[in-house]
Amino acid sequence: MGLEIERKFLVRGDAWRKEATGIPYRQGYLCLDRKRTVRVRTIDERQGLVTIKGASTGATRMEFEYPVPVQDALTMLDNLCEKPLIEKKRYTIRENGHTWEVDEFFGENQGLVIAEIELTSEDQEFTRPDWVGKEVTGDPRYFNSSLIRAPYSTWKKT
Numbered sequence: 001m002g003l004e005i006e007r008k009f010l011v012r013g014d015a016w017r018k019e020a021t022g023i024p025y026r027q028g029y030l031c032l033d034r035k036r037t038v039r040v041r042t043i044d045e046r047q048g049l050v051t052i053k054g055a056s057t058g059a060t061r062m063e064f065e066y067p068v069p070v071q072d073a074l075t076m077l078d079n080l081c082e083k084p085l086i087e088k089k090r091y092t093i094r095e096n097g098h099t100w101e102v103d104e105f106f107g108e109n110q111g112l113v114i115a116e117i118e119l120t121s122e123d124q125e126f127t128r129p130d131w132v133g134k135e136v137t138g139d140p141r142y143f144n145s146s147l148i149r150a151p152y153s154t155w156k157k158t
Contacts, residue, residue: 004053004063005122008142011113012133016102022089025103028081029145037145040068040076043090048073059122059137082148084108096127108151114142 023044031038039051048070054062077085087107093100098117105112115132136142141150 002063002065003060005060005119005124007059007117007119007135007137009115009117009128009135009137010133011102011115012131014131016091016093016100016115016129016131019095020091020093020102022091022104025086025088025090026077027086027088027144028077028083029148030076030080030082032082032145032148039145040073040081042070042073042077045074046070059119084148084151086144086147093129095129098126100129100132105147105152108153109147110153112147112152 025041025043026045027039027041029037029039035055037053039049039053041049041051043049048068049065050068050073051063051065053064084107086105086109088103088105088109091102091104093102101116101118103114103116105114114136117126119126140146141155
């Protein structure tokens with residue numbers, strides 16, 4: 001069984017940009033349920049993936065990911081997935097012995113930038129880079145699957 005242990009944080013400033021090059025991602029959801037999600041994703045329109053994720057318990061959830069032909073993924077995104085699709089650039093940054101993935105969102109989620117770190121256990125220690133801000137791991141608004149039904153552009157900003 002595949003497990004994902006991931007923590008999410010808001011990103012502060014632009015210092016992180018000097019360290020990475022972004023790759024475009026498009027993703028959509030075939031199933032949006034509290035107990036499971038089924039996601040279709042393209043990476044740079046060169047790779048297609050289908051991912052099944054279980055419900056989160058803390059920062060942990062089951063995850064299974066499978067490659068699919070990119071043309072199949074594009075067809076599913078255009079014809080089967082709920083809209084709006086998630087459009088983002090993913091930047092990979094190696095810092096303090098860990099790999100951070102920074103997602104800069106576009107389209108209906110323009111302005112949202114989230115950093116994620118995958119860990120081997122929920123209590124694993126790590127050092128936050130200066131550009132990593134408030135933790136949002138447990139806030140469902142920041143789940144990519146939630147951004148389909150309640151895009152960032154519709155949130156009341158305070």
